[in-house]
Amino acid sequence: MVFSKFAPLVALAIASVTGTDAALARVDAGVHRTLRQQGTVNLIVTMKKGTDESLASIQESSFPTRGQKIASLVESLESNSKSSQEQVAALLTQESGTVGSSFSGYESFWISNQIYIKDATFELVEKLAALDSIYELAEEEIYELPPVTQAAASNFSVLANEWGVSKVQAPEVWAKGYNGQNVVVSTIDSGVLSTHTALSGNFRSNYGWYDPERRTTAPYDVSGHGTHTMGTIAGSGGIGVAPAAQWIACKGCRTTGCPQSDLLTCAQFITCPTTTTGASRDCTKAPDLVSNSWGGGQGSTAFASSVNAWRTAGIIPIFANGNAGPACRTANSPGDLSTVIAVGATDVNDALASFSSKGPSVGGLLKPEISGPGVSVRSAWFTGTSAYNSISGTSMATPHVAGVVALLLSYKPTLTYAQVRTALTTTTDKATLKSTGYTCGSTADATFPNNQYGYGRVNALNAFNAV
Template sequence: MVFKKFSTVLAVAVAVVATFSNGVDSVSASSLPRVHAGVHRTLRAQGTVNLIVTMKEGTEKTLATVKEAAFSDRGQQIASMVDALEQSAKKSQGSVTSLLSQEAATSEPLFKTTTSFWVSNQVFIEGATFELIEKLAQVDSISEIREEIVVKLRKPVVSDAVASNFTTEAVGTAAIIAPTNPKWGVKMIQASDVWATGNLGQNVNVGIIDTGVRSTHVALKGNFLGDFGWYDPEKKAAAPYDPDGHGTHTTGTVAGGNGIGVAPGAKWLHCKGCRTDDCTESDLLACAQFMTCPTNPAGTKKDCSKAPRVINNSWAGDQGDTFFNAAVKTWVAADITPVFANGNSGSKCSTAESPGDVSDVITVGATDSTDTLADFSSRGPSIGGLLKPDISAPGVRVYSASWVDDSSYRYESGTSMAAPHVTGAIALLLSAKPTLTYTQVKSLLYTTADRSGLGATGQTCGGTSDSKFPNNQYGNGRLNILTAVKK
């Protein structure tokens, strides 16, 4: 009996020729949604499956329409865009939400929970049964039904705990003081030279999607955004926390005080898109929405004026995966710069990981203190032939905040540590030149990156050696934010 049921769904998914006698009117076979084979495999193994339901109507038309409109300020523009996306999602997802509402009202619902995402016009369904999938497969407004993607968190390649008791320096106060002991990566990209001009990233909000953050750390507590600065999709925790440490370290490199952060004058906000070992697609999409238009921790109030200008993403999934593309396009439409780690799958060519392997993001490789590309740093080109990484930055033995207590620090290595240098640098750039667009930010970073003195890898990836720029080892070169700010 079970085998017969799965055969029926498979016929809909692959041949798309069957209809079901479940009370739904028959529709054209060619208009039925595609059900991915992975859905059936998980159902066989577990009995239920977590689904991502993608609607045929995407977000492109809505984003294009809002982009053409005129607004008095950025917050108003983003609020209008979010409202348009919400209305579009509500309309196009109507058949799905109606079906789910009916099922939720029964004594034995065919799923556990559901969440609608306007950022990508998708619906997440937790614990869907075979019977629910059978019904969803008849909704012709759906494009595809697939299993939720779970990204395995790429842990730092090297991690060394240290205890530091140096004097805490003021940060994030009315009179922002430049740290006097910048760490090697901060100095390498000449961020400390930018500080000397009085620019510490003031008046710029920076976002981080990671494992959470220890917001009470002495290097971080002074410039936490506060209200609308924290969201935990999984537990809706009222206050920031970090059970892993990865997110505290990356946040420290972006905007921490005591010389560990590139932009200690910027305000940071954090969304806990990753758990201890992985990042679920539904959590990442929830964070994508939060970063587009921040909410309070409960998710009941929003303030789009608090949206960051740049978002750090020190996480990566499989190569050639497109699941986060719609979210990235929404960020770009809101003039938010997406920064991604290129991955730690080096040193072979074509090891760049998603979502960093797409064209709409700034992808970062890792260098060491001798300006040589790290062995672990993924190389390009992407599976689609794109040059990756776009730029490189310090990512070996990077000293930043530890989650253990409020005054500990640690060394970690990885492209996860390199990306925050670029994110913080963009905050410095936008503090100096607040009217820059996302496209202009990319151009300035790429054309001012250091290219001389970089260590040879001896590789020719994608037909380009590392002596010619841009290339698939260093990208456009190693980040130099002073040159970018002065240009």
């Protein structure tokens, strides 16, 4: 049985599960459905207090260095979660000492003020629902690595810049002396084959890898998806937009999907990287951006607190908009959050990919913000150190935009999220974009921004010249 690092809190008072004064937590319908079907459920417990106060206190303060700011952020979030989760910790400590425990393990997440409880029984759910410190009990979400279309993998070396790299005019920025140097990029994905010839030279091994599932000491990849996306961001040999950037990664996705608990663990690692065992951490090693080619569902705010923490830490979040097209209103979460840059996919002829999800979001937001090359993109593959594969998806478009952001930060390291977003969205290519035949959210293709392409297709050179 595996339990979290909560100190024993058995002396703390546990709210009565029968008292009429208890403020009942919201219990998502999926919790009871899974309990009926399986007898237990993996829970995400969200506390009422949230994280807003902790984030605001950091945002309103000044710090000598970025590392000190992030360390203070983490300390504040940890203190917040410890105090607001005391009731739950006490209950779980009490329950773990009983015969036939009502759960098999749990973990606290400071980044979102949530707790993951594995294999919770109906009886435990009843007791948790009566605690007045809890806002919601929900079943753990399993996000998807969006399905991609792929060609046969090959072992041929890349001989020239890939079409997407050229299309966004990254080589023109390289010619000015900026190709991602002094920038650290990151992904949460299926892992990365760090020994691949296109990626081995710029892997930052020091505080550079975390695997929530197996706690491995070296990076690996379970599907190829993560190796491919990292290759597009920072790979050498013409496949990467920012080949001089250093990279780190967290394996938030397994072969069958991306469990919310793994993603939250990775969100914490991205905010303040740890050693591969998690035994020590160094917030000065935080990356400058995080590229996320995963998602699912719509209108979910489950990852909003993590994104808010990243933004407070100065980490720029970029997300795939999803592969649920061609219909309107198909943008996926977390890409449909207002606080992230969501990316749609285009082909070599600047036509929107038929699979590229469109906006508006469930809440009426314009989505995506921007589009990038995402059809038949060739990049590194996980089957060998010289393997490459051509695949399609907004998963492939997202790292193109992430690479462009790395180029901008290489040129001007102090750029804020708002400045980067403005640079990206005000300098896009529009004239070459093809009509989709769709009018989503009352905005046709000819009007920009729209819910098909966003503000247009990303252009690194134009954005570079604008900052």
